[in-house]
Amino acid sequence: MASGTGLLVVWTDIAADYENxxxxxxxxxxIPQLLAVPGFLSGRRYQAVEGKPKYTAVYQLAEENVLxxxxxxxxxxxxxxxxxxxxxxxxxxxxxxxxxxxxHGNSPxxxxxxxxxxxxxxxxxxxxxxxxxYNEDHVPALVAVPGVYCARRYIAVEGDPKYLAVYEMxxxxxxxxxxxxxxxxxxxxxxxxxxxxxxxxxxxxRIFPA
Numbered sequence: 763m764a765s766g767t768g769l770l771v772v773w774t775d776i777a778a779d780y781e782n783x784x785x786x787x788x789x790x791x792x793i794p795q796l797l798a799v800p801g802f803l804s805g806r807r808y809q810a811v812e813g814k815p816k817y818t819a820v821y822q823l824a825e826e827n828v829l830x831x832x833x834x835x836x837x838x839x840x841x842x843x844x845x846x847x848x849x850x851x852x853x854x855x856x857x858x859x860x861x862x863x864x865x866h867g868n869s870p871x872x873x874x875x876x877x878x879x880x881x882x883x884x885x886x887x888x889x890x891x892x893x894x895x896y897n898e899d900h901v902p903a904l905v906a907v908p909g910v911y912c913a914r915r916y917i918a919v920e921g922d923p924k925y926l927a928v929y930e931m932x933x934x935x936x937x938x939x940x941x942x943x944x945x946x947x948x949x950x951x952x953x954x955x956x957x958x959x960x961x962x963x964x965x966x967x968r969i970f971p972a
Contacts, residue, residue: 766803768823769860769916771879771926773964775815777851787848788819789970795837796821801828808877808966811934815854818879818966820928826861826919858921864897867905867912867930873968874911874930878937881923881962888957891950896927899949904929907945909936923960934965 776784793805801824808818828834841849858881884892901913909932916926936942 766822766824767862768826770821771858772819773815774817774855775853780851784848787844799833807970809969810964810966813964826859859919860916860926861919863917864915866901870911875968876931876934878929878965880927883923883959884957895950895954903945903948907941909933
């Protein structure tokens with residue numbers, strides 16, 4: 763994933779009758795339009811193989827304030843006719859703007875075939891322990907699982923849940939392996955598990971760029 767400290771992620775379903783056109787619009791118009799905005803470093807799309815909504819779009823940003831720029835506002839406030847037509851058919855849409863707080867491992871040279879996005883909250887009185895566990899125990903253990911390249915953690919500057927982790931993977935089977943099961947229970951996990959709230963996890967396959 764391109765370097766940068768900001769991330770914009772959009773999770774959505776689409777009305778069934780518009781799905782083919784939705785994918786054409788996203789790949790042919792919407793992502794190219796956003797990548798022309800200064801500060802947008804990359805745009806990738808994924809289709810869920812586990813979890814929902816069905817589609818995830820991940821935009822790496824130089825930093826989160828790119829979304830306050832004149833370039834982005836021009837795109838957002840003056841949508842094209844095709845954009846208006848498609849966004850009217852979005853369903854179950856969730857959007858988050860994030861700032862990176864931790865990274866471990868190395869992205870592959872070519873965009874990873876799969877990602878796992880995990881969103882969750884934790885009570886304020888457990889937040890320090892939660893972040894220590896995530897950075898020191900949880901992420902390093904999961905990134906060491908065969909088939910997992912790297913992970914990055916983010917904190918929301920817009921949207922809920924507050925925390926997001928993005929794991930880049932070679933295949934979806936990594937999360938079903940015995941090594942993954944052992945890693946996800948490593949360290950202080952049992953201590954933290956009662957304090958993990960509002961969990962939303964999606965395993966998704968890259969569909970753009972193809």
